[in-house]
Amino acid sequence: MKKYNVAVIGAGAVGVEMLRVLKQRRFPVGELKVFARSSRDMDVDGDIYPVEAVSAEGFRGIDIALFAGTEGEKGAAVTYAPEAVKRGAVVIDNGADFRMDPRVPLVVPEVNAADIKKHKGIIANPNCSTIQMVVALNPLHKKYRIKRIIVTTLQAASGAGKAAVEQMNNETARISQGGFGSVRAEGITRFMAQQLAYNCFPHIGSFADDGYTNEEWKLVKETHKIMHAPKMKISATTVRVAVRTGHSESVYIETEKAIDPERSRQILAKSAGVVVMDDPKNNLYPMPKDAEGRDEVFVGRIRQDPFNKKGLWLWIVADNLRKGAATNAVQIAECLISSLK
Numbered sequence: 649m650k651k652y653n654v655a656v657i658g659a660g661a662v663g664v665e666m667l668r669v670l671k672q673r674r675f676p677v678g679e680l681k682v683f684a685r686s687s688r689d690m691d692v693d694g695d696i697y698p699v700e701a702v703s704a705e706g707f708r709g710i711d712i713a714l715f716a717g718t719e720g721e722k723g724a725a726v727t728y729a730p731e732a733v734k735r736g737a738v739v740i741d742n743g744a745d746f747r748m749d750p751r752v753p754l755v756v757p758e759v760n761a762a763d764i765k766k767h768k769g770i771i772a773n774p775n776c777s778t779i780q781m782v783v784a785l786n787p788l789h790k791k792y793r794i795k796r797i798i799v800t801t802l803q804a805a806s807g808a809g810k811a812a813v814e815q816m817n818n819e820t821a822r823i824s825q826g827g828f829g830s831v832r833a834e835g836i837t838r839f840m841a842q843q844l845a846y847n848c849f850p851h852i853g854s855f856a857d858d859g860y861t862n863e864e865w866k867l868v869k870e871t872h873k874i875m876h877a878p879k880m881k882i883s884a885t886t887v888r889v890a891v892r893t894g895h896s897e898s899v900y901i902e903t904e905k906a907i908d909p910e911r912s913r914q915i916l917a918k919s920a921g922v923v924v925m926d927d928p929k930n931n932l933y934p935m936p937k938d939a940e941g942r943d944e945v946f947v948g949r950i951r952q953d954p955f956n957k958k959g960l961w962l963w964i965v966a967d968n969l970r971k972g973a974a975t976n977a978v979q980i981a982e983c984l985i986s987s988l989k
């Protein structure tokens with residue numbers, strides 16, 4: 649079997665998961681390089697990976713570069729993705745820098761794998777909350793045509809990186825030492841806008857003048873691009889919750905045709921990457937603690953709007969580091985290499 653030289657850029661929450669997913673899915677890796685800002689050895693489940701300080705020349709000989717570093721003007725992807733492409737690699741980027749570039753396919757393999765063929769060196773991995781939403785909604789869109797989506801996300805700490813998890817853990821430890829006194833953890837270094845332990849806050853990303861955050865607009869614009877549905881009306885509220893890993897979403901859809909909950913369950917049960925967990929009377933519905941470490945998107949609480957035959961509620965949960973990031977990126981790489989065969 650042909651092997652591919654792979655680089656993982658970033659050794660944080662997503663980078664570590666990338667290494668696990670490459671191994672677990674037996675991706676045909678030839679040489680493997682891990683890049684971060686500084687060099688060291690890193691232990692992932694007992695495997696020691698040498699981490700190198702990233703450099704443009706380091707990408708020489710790399711076939712596939714999986715970026716999970718920082719975003720923005722001076723971030724890893726903007727600085728090094730073009731250098732990797734120049735040296736012959738195909739880049740699959742987890743950040744937001746290239747997602748809306750019309751030359752860059754934005755891909756969730758269960759939905760728009762065919763877009764991969766249009767790449768010119770860079771393929772973008774969508775935002776974690778977008779990925780799980782489109783995996784669950786696209787099969788229903790094909791049958792019932794979705795006109796409108798209203799979504800509230802409940803996003804885990806790890807969605808903001810390993811420093812955010814550390815913040816939540818430190819706050820939790822500080823508060824629990826205080827017994828039933830205050831639920832405020834003063835003096836802990838913050839990487840998120842607010843204290844997260846014993847808390848939730850409707851603020852992910854930065855606010856624009858329209859009152860929405862850029863995280864909320866990602867759900868709108870990325871869904872339009874992935875589902876090839878630029879006119880779909882979507883509005884979102886994104887909330888950070890005191891969960892370590894696993895994003896949950898309360899989603900309302902309005903469709904062109906009347907939508908049936910039982911038929912929707914059947915459609916979703918047969919859809920790639922989806923697991924239906926919907927027996928609420930027996931306490932069965934998706935929860936982040938059960939989704940952690942899994943690659944599927946879990947859907948439950950499927951129920952009709954009591955006032956609208958074209959309205960349906962769903963509760964959608966997935967591991968933000970796996971299907972929301974690393975697994976989706978590695979699946980893109982798998983599609984890419986199978987198109988080269």
Ligand SMILES: NC(=O)c1ccc[n+]([C@@H]2O[C@H](COP(=O)([O-])OP(=O)(O)OC[C@H]3O[C@@H](n4cnc5c(N)ncnc54)[C@H](OP(=O)(O)O)[C@@H]3O)[C@@H](O)[C@H]2O)c1
Nearest residue numbers: 658659660661662684685686716717724742743807809810
């Ligand atoms: N967390 C999620 O659920 C999630 C989901 C989807 C997409 N994403 C995206 O994936 C990316 C990584 O997120 P994360 O949560 O893994 O972040 P993280 O835990 O904060 O880790 C960031 C990693 O990137 C490395 N890095 C930072 N700047 C770099 C540079 N200029 N060159 C090379 N490496 C650099 C850091 O290196 P050092 O270790 O040396 O400091 C660190 O290992 C972000 O773009 C994020 O938006 C995250």
